Amino acid sequence: MFRMERRERADAARNRQAILRAAEELLRRYPPEEVSVERVAAAAGVGKGTVFHRFGSRTGLMLELMTERARELEQAVTEGPPPLGPGAAPVERLVAFFAAVAELAARNGNLMAAHEHAVVTRKSHAEQPRQANPIYVFWHRHASRLIAEGRPDVDAEQIAHMLLGTLHMEPIASRLRAGEHERLAAAFADLVHGLLGTPKG
Structure with missing residues (x-):
């Protein structure tokens, strides 16, 4: 047996x-x-x-594949060296995080699009929305904590949603599918430095 x-x-x-x-x-x-x-x-x-x-479901399959791809980033964020991992200032960690997310999204553009398509066209309304996706939950929690640490006077949770939401905007998503993650990473860096009040360089 x-x-x-x-x-x-x-x-x-x-x-x-x-x-x-x-x-x-x-x-x-x-x-x-x-x-x-x-x-x-x-x-x-x-x-x-x-x-x-x-x-x-198809949604579950795409989520599982996305989770496999995102696991390496999660480990780097929680256990890796700075600035992506612990030990750097919030602004440095946030810039590094969004650069890593942009690169991951560019490498897996069709996968992210497939998961979005599966969610939109799913037959069962009982399936969880994007905000309940464990990948999104981790990314949002990490980003909002860093924002709150650097700017305790702002609504960190909402700003983190807004920043991560740009990955799903079609003008951004199309560039990511084309592999243009460096431009997005630079734009994220500008936003993060502006938000946390620290000059670049």
Whole structure:
């Protein structure tokens, strides 16, 4: 029994990785709206039901893939060296954080667009909105804490929402999909220095 259960867990882990790899590869080759669960399942060599069983929905699949990509950034923020990690001034950490987010978004532009598309077109209204997405929750909490530390006189939570929300604006998103993250990072740096009242350089 134990051996059978262990084999089933190993098979499930392989299926999970195969599905995630297939989704990632398809997103490199096709527009997000063309990457369906059926297409991912066929590319991964599994049944459509396996994808739904493991991820719940297309939205769940895209969220899981985004979570995989965002895990490295979360670790750098919580445990890595400054300025992205602990030990630097709030303005330096915030600039480094938004630069890292912009780069991550540029590398995964189609994935972010696919997740947004899945959320917008989902059939179940019971699924959580973007603000409940664990990636967004972590990013927002981190940004708002740094803003509050540097400017305790402002509404840090709302400003963090506003800054992160720009990633989903189409003029910005289209540039990120084209890989133009450095320009966005520079603009974020200008906003952060202006907000926290510190000159650049």
